[in-house]
Amino acid sequence: MKNFIKFLLEDSNIIMYHGSANGRLENGQHTQDLRGGSSGLHLGTLDAARDALCAHIGYRADCKDWDGSTQYGKTKLAGKKTLKKIGSDTITGHNCKAPEEDYYANEHPEKVKYSNGEIYDYTNRPAIKKYEIVGKMTNTPWNAHPDWHANGYMKRALKVGNAKSGYYYKNIAEDPGSISAVVPNANHIKEIK
Numbered sequence: 001m002k003n004f005i006k007f008l009l010e011d012s013n014i015i016m017y018h019g020s021a022n023g024r025l026e027n028g029q030h031t032q033d034l035r036g037g038s039s040g041l042h043l044g045t046l047d048a049a050r051d052a053l054c055a056h057i058g059y060r061a062d063c064k065d066w067d068g069s070t071q072y073g074k075t076k077l078a079g080k081k082t083l084k085k086i087g088s089d090t091i092t093g094h095n096c097k098a099p100e101e102d103y104y105a106n107e108h109p110e111k112v113k114y115s116n117g118e119i120y121d122y123t124n125r126p127a128i129k130k131y132e133i134v135g136k137m138t139n140t141p142w143n144a145h146p147d148w149h150a151n152g153y154m155k156r157a158l159k160v161g162n163a164k165s166g167y168y169y170k171n172i173a174e175d176p177g178s179i180s181a182v183v184p185n186a187n188h189i190k191e192i193k
Contacts, residue, residue: 019053073122
Protein backbone atom coordinates (compact mmCIF):
# COMPACT_ATOMS: atom_id res chain seq x y z
CA MET A 1 0.00 0.00 0.00
CA LYS A 2 2.82 2.47 0.84
CA ASN A 3 4.38 1.95 -2.60
CA PHE A 4 1.01 2.55 -4.26
CA ILE A 5 0.52 5.83 -2.33
CA LYS A 6 4.11 6.86 -3.16
CA PHE A 7 3.38 6.16 -6.86
CA LEU A 8 0.19 8.23 -6.74
CA LEU A 9 2.00 11.19 -5.24
CA GLU A 10 5.23 11.06 -7.24
CA ASP A 11 4.16 9.79 -10.65
CA SER A 12 0.73 11.31 -11.06
CA ASN A 13 -0.46 14.75 -10.07
CA ILE A 14 -3.55 15.54 -8.03
CA ILE A 15 -6.48 17.02 -10.00
CA MET A 16 -8.45 19.86 -8.41
CA TYR A 17 -10.70 22.76 -9.42
CA HIS A 18 -10.50 26.52 -8.97
CA GLY A 19 -13.33 29.00 -9.40
CA SER A 20 -12.16 32.40 -10.57
CA ALA A 21 -14.35 35.47 -10.63
CA ASN A 22 -11.84 37.45 -12.75
CA GLY A 23 -12.03 35.65 -16.09
CA ARG A 24 -11.48 37.64 -19.29
CA LEU A 25 -11.51 37.06 -23.03
CA GLU A 26 -8.13 37.90 -24.56
CA ASN A 27 -7.50 37.19 -28.23
CA GLY A 28 -10.48 34.84 -28.24
CA GLN A 29 -9.13 32.81 -25.29
CA HIS A 30 -10.57 32.71 -21.78
CA THR A 31 -7.96 33.67 -19.18
CA GLN A 32 -8.11 33.72 -15.39
CA ASP A 33 -6.30 35.78 -12.80
CA LEU A 34 -4.61 33.13 -10.66
CA ARG A 35 -2.64 35.29 -8.22
CA GLY A 36 -4.54 34.09 -5.18
CA GLY A 37 -5.14 36.17 -2.09
CA SER A 38 -3.21 36.88 1.10
CA SER A 39 -3.55 33.21 2.07
CA GLY A 40 -2.60 31.77 -1.33
CA LEU A 41 -4.42 30.22 -4.27
CA HIS A 42 -7.09 27.70 -3.25
CA LEU A 43 -8.19 24.61 -5.16
CA GLY A 44 -10.53 21.78 -4.27
CA THR A 45 -13.28 19.50 -5.46
CA LEU A 46 -15.68 20.74 -8.12
CA ASP A 47 -18.29 21.23 -5.37
CA ALA A 48 -15.85 23.22 -3.22
CA ALA A 49 -14.86 25.46 -6.14
CA ARG A 50 -18.53 26.00 -7.04
CA ASP A 51 -19.47 26.74 -3.41
CA ALA A 52 -16.68 29.29 -2.99
CA LEU A 53 -17.23 31.10 -6.31
CA CYS A 54 -21.01 31.20 -5.99
CA ALA A 55 -20.89 32.42 -2.38
CA HIS A 56 -18.76 35.31 -3.68
CA ILE A 57 -20.67 36.32 -6.84
CA GLY A 58 -23.92 34.30 -6.86
CA TYR A 59 -25.29 31.26 -8.70
CA ARG A 60 -26.45 31.39 -12.30
CA ALA A 61 -30.26 31.30 -12.59
CA ASP A 62 -30.02 28.55 -15.23
CA CYS A 63 -28.22 26.39 -12.61
CA LYS A 64 -25.19 25.88 -14.90
CA ASP A 65 -21.63 26.24 -13.65
CA TRP A 66 -19.73 29.41 -14.42
CA ASP A 67 -17.71 28.44 -17.49
CA GLY A 68 -16.34 31.73 -18.85
CA SER A 69 -18.90 31.91 -21.66
CA THR A 70 -20.91 34.83 -20.26
CA GLN A 71 -20.21 38.24 -18.81
CA TYR A 72 -21.20 38.48 -15.17
CA GLY A 73 -23.32 41.62 -15.63
CA LYS A 74 -25.27 40.08 -18.53
CA THR A 75 -25.99 36.75 -16.79
CA LYS A 76 -29.24 36.22 -14.91
CA LEU A 77 -28.49 35.25 -11.29
CA ALA A 78 -30.49 32.95 -9.03
CA GLY A 79 -32.90 34.68 -6.70
CA LYS A 80 -33.91 33.10 -3.39
CA LYS A 81 -36.73 31.07 -4.94
CA THR A 82 -34.31 29.44 -7.40
CA LEU A 83 -31.62 29.06 -4.72
CA LYS A 84 -34.05 27.09 -2.53
CA LYS A 85 -34.71 24.72 -5.46
CA ILE A 86 -30.95 24.24 -5.95
CA GLY A 87 -30.45 23.44 -2.25
CA SER A 88 -30.76 24.97 1.19
CA ASP A 89 -26.97 25.32 1.54
CA THR A 90 -26.79 27.80 -1.38
CA ILE A 91 -27.95 30.83 0.59
CA THR A 92 -24.53 31.96 1.81
CA GLY A 93 -22.31 34.97 1.18
CA HIS A 94 -23.57 37.20 -1.64
CA ASN A 95 -26.72 35.06 -1.96
CA CYS A 96 -27.98 36.02 1.53
CA LYS A 97 -29.31 39.34 0.27
CA ALA A 98 -30.38 38.15 -3.18
CA PRO A 99 -33.83 39.27 -4.35
CA GLU A 100 -36.64 36.68 -4.23
CA GLU A 101 -36.86 36.42 -8.03
CA ASP A 102 -33.99 35.82 -10.48
CA TYR A 103 -32.13 39.04 -11.21
CA TYR A 104 -29.16 40.73 -12.90
CA ALA A 105 -26.11 41.79 -10.85
CA ASN A 106 -27.01 45.50 -10.96
CA GLU A 107 -30.34 44.63 -9.26
CA HIS A 108 -28.69 43.15 -6.16
CA PRO A 109 -28.77 45.47 -3.11
CA GLU A 110 -24.99 45.11 -2.61
CA LYS A 111 -22.17 45.33 -5.13
CA VAL A 112 -19.74 42.41 -5.32
CA LYS A 113 -16.30 43.40 -4.02
CA TYR A 114 -12.88 41.84 -4.13
CA SER A 115 -11.16 41.07 -0.81
CA ASN A 116 -9.26 44.38 -1.11
CA GLY A 117 -12.58 46.28 -1.22
CA GLU A 118 -12.41 47.09 -4.94
CA ILE A 119 -15.75 46.86 -6.79
CA TYR A 120 -16.12 43.81 -9.03
CA ASP A 121 -16.06 44.38 -12.82
CA TYR A 122 -19.35 43.22 -14.37
CA THR A 123 -17.61 42.52 -17.71
CA ASN A 124 -15.63 39.66 -16.08
CA ARG A 125 -16.33 36.12 -17.24
CA PRO A 126 -16.25 33.85 -14.15
CA ALA A 127 -15.24 30.22 -14.64
CA ILE A 128 -14.52 27.02 -12.78
CA LYS A 129 -11.60 25.18 -14.34
CA LYS A 130 -9.73 21.94 -13.71
CA TYR A 131 -6.05 21.97 -12.71
CA GLU A 132 -3.25 19.56 -11.87
CA ILE A 133 -1.09 20.40 -8.90
CA VAL A 134 2.44 20.22 -10.31
CA GLY A 135 4.36 22.02 -7.55
CA LYS A 136 5.74 20.69 -4.29
CA MET A 137 3.34 20.01 -1.42
CA THR A 138 4.38 19.72 2.24
CA ASN A 139 1.84 17.02 3.08
CA THR A 140 -0.48 14.56 1.33
CA PRO A 141 -4.27 14.39 1.02
CA TRP A 142 -4.11 11.49 3.51
CA ASN A 143 -2.61 13.68 6.25
CA ALA A 144 -4.37 16.92 5.38
CA HIS A 145 -4.12 19.80 7.86
CA PRO A 146 -7.16 21.41 9.44
CA ASP A 147 -8.47 24.22 7.19
CA TRP A 148 -7.28 27.13 9.37
CA HIS A 149 -3.79 25.64 9.87
CA ALA A 150 -3.05 25.35 6.14
CA ASN A 151 -4.32 28.87 5.50
CA GLY A 152 -2.25 30.23 8.38
CA TYR A 153 0.90 28.42 7.23
CA MET A 154 0.51 29.77 3.69
CA LYS A 155 -0.35 33.29 4.79
CA ARG A 156 2.76 33.38 6.99
CA ALA A 157 5.01 31.94 4.26
CA LEU A 158 3.72 34.45 1.70
CA LYS A 159 4.20 37.35 4.12
CA VAL A 160 7.78 36.30 4.93
CA GLY A 161 8.51 35.58 1.26
CA ASN A 162 9.48 31.91 1.51
CA ALA A 163 6.33 30.22 0.14
CA LYS A 164 7.66 27.38 -1.99
CA SER A 165 5.28 24.54 -1.14
CA GLY A 166 1.54 24.06 -0.88
CA TYR A 167 -0.61 22.44 1.79
CA TYR A 168 -3.52 20.02 1.60
CA TYR A 169 -6.32 20.67 4.07
CA LYS A 170 -9.71 19.33 5.11
CA ASN A 171 -12.52 21.72 4.23
CA ILE A 172 -14.89 23.00 6.88
CA ALA A 173 -16.91 25.45 4.74
CA GLU A 174 -17.03 24.60 1.02
CA ASP A 175 -17.91 20.94 0.37
CA PRO A 176 -17.34 20.16 4.08
CA GLY A 177 -15.05 17.20 4.77
CA SER A 178 -13.50 17.21 1.30
CA ILE A 179 -9.79 17.73 0.73
CA SER A 180 -8.59 21.00 -0.78
CA ALA A 181 -5.21 22.58 -1.34
CA VAL A 182 -3.65 26.00 -0.98
CA VAL A 183 -0.62 26.78 -3.12
CA PRO A 184 1.62 29.88 -3.30
CA ASN A 185 0.72 30.90 -6.87
CA ALA A 186 -0.19 29.78 -10.40
CA ASN A 187 3.28 28.28 -10.96
CA HIS A 188 2.14 25.39 -8.74
CA ILE A 189 -0.70 24.37 -11.06
CA LYS A 190 -1.36 23.52 -14.70
CA GLU A 191 -4.75 23.84 -16.39
CA ILE A 192 -6.28 20.67 -17.80
CA LYS A 193 -8.18 21.45 -21.00
